[in-house]
Amino acid sequence: MSADGFANGPPPGARPDWTIDQGWDSYSQAEHDVWITLYERQASLLPGRACDPFLRGLEALDLHRTGIPDFNRINEELQRLTGWSVVAVPGLVPDEVFFDHLANRRFPAGQFIRRADQLDYLQEPDVFHDVFGHVPMLTDPVFADYMQAYGKGGQRALGYGHLHNLARLYWYTVEFGLLQTPRGLRIYGAGIVSSLAESIFALDDPSPNRLGFDLERVMRTPYRIDDFQQVYFVIPSLQSLLDATTQTDFAPIYSRLETAADVPIAEVLSQDQVFTRGTQAYAAAGGRL
Numbered sequence: 001m002s003a004d005g006f007a008n009g010p011p012p013g014a015r016p017d018w019t020i021d022q023g024w025d026s027y028s029q030a031e032h033d034v035w036i037t038l039y040e041r042q043a044s045l046l047p048g049r050a051c052d053p054f055l056r057g058l059e060a061l062d063l064h065r066t067g068i069p070d071f072n073r074i075n076e077e078l079q080r081l082t083g084w085s086v087v088a089v090p091g092l093v094p095d096e097v098f099f100d101h102l103a104n105r106r107f108p109a110g111q112f113i114r115r116a117d118q119l120d121y122l123q124e125p126d127v128f129h130d131v132f133g134h135v136p137m138l139t140d141p142v143f144a145d146y147m148q149a150y151g152k153g154g155q156r157a158l159g160y161g162h163l164h165n166l167a168r169l170y171w172y173t174v175e176f177g178l179l180q181t182p183r184g185l186r187i188y189g190a191g192i193v194s195s196l197a198e199s200i201f202a203l204d205d206p207s208p209n210r211l212g213f214d215l216e217r218v219m220r221t222p223y224r225i226d227d228f229q230q231v232y233f234v235i236p237s238l239q240s241l242l243d244a245t246t247q248t249d250f251a252p253i254y255s256r257l258e259t260a261a262d263v264p265i266a267e268v269l270s271q272d273q274v275f276t277r278g279t280q281a282y283a284a285a286g287g288r289l
């Protein structure tokens with residue numbers, strides 16, 4: 001998502017808005033092969049797991065088996081569908097830079113790809129996470145509007161000093177969100193769809209709680225960056241997510257949150273809509289360790 005580090009501006013070689021050329025011609029065959037391996041694993045796993053807008057987006061953008069996609073090619077289709085584009089950045093960018101891109105319908109994506117010995121996990125988002133994970137959902141008009149609204153909301157949250165609360169909304173929707181459908185729960189979060197193991201864990205494992213999405217509840221819930229989530233939040237539809245966030249002024253929520261305690265990560269509250277009351281066995285056994 002975003003990070004600081006170059007407080008005084010972009011790193012050498014980057015533009016003032018932190019974008020760089022993707023340098024598509026410079027990828028090696030080994031790098032394209034990493035994409036192909038990851039793509040094939042996820043594309044065979046995700047039908048019946050990822051939501052229809054994601055699967056449709058994957059088809060529409062033709063992110064198929066030929067290697068790391070050229071952003072210029074993706075952007076022609078993405079522009080036509082929802083007016084979004086993907087821009088390459090050197091890695092994590094400062095919050096205000098990230099929000100400015102989103103607010104202008106530009107999604108900043110890592111240009112590098114993980115090494116072949118890091119297929120299953122890496123800390124920094126690479127081009128597979130960013131493009132395979134995030135970009136298909138940007139072909140959906142409702143989700144496209146949500147992401148732009150989030151960018152504007154981020155600028156506002158910075159002003160109120162409550163980015164830590166808004167970041168939880170991003171985490172539990174854009175990165176790790178689940179969607180309720182007539183055929184069962186489906187994944188729309190980029191952090192899940194870009195991970196083989198979490199695409200199974202998030203839907204099938206008895207450990208995590210799966211709870212109905214409630215805006216203020218989500219903003220009170222911390223999250224894990226280093227392991228599978230202990231709680232996933234389920235939205236009834238993308239439109240309900242867009243409505244719940246854009247039709248609510250977050251300023252009064254931020255001021256309530258000044259004094260409200262966080263909800264412990266594995267807690268189920270009496271007012272929660274419970275899809276799964278998790279055993280938390282995975283976390284109790286030490287998780288990834």
Ligand code: PHE
Pocket residue numbers: 146149150152153154156157169245246247248249250251
């Ligand atoms: N309505 C939010 C606010 O008042 C902005 C927002 C919209 C934030 C959508 C996130 C997602 O700050």
Ligand code: FE
Pocket residue numbers: 001125129130133134175190191
């Ligand atoms: Fe991400």
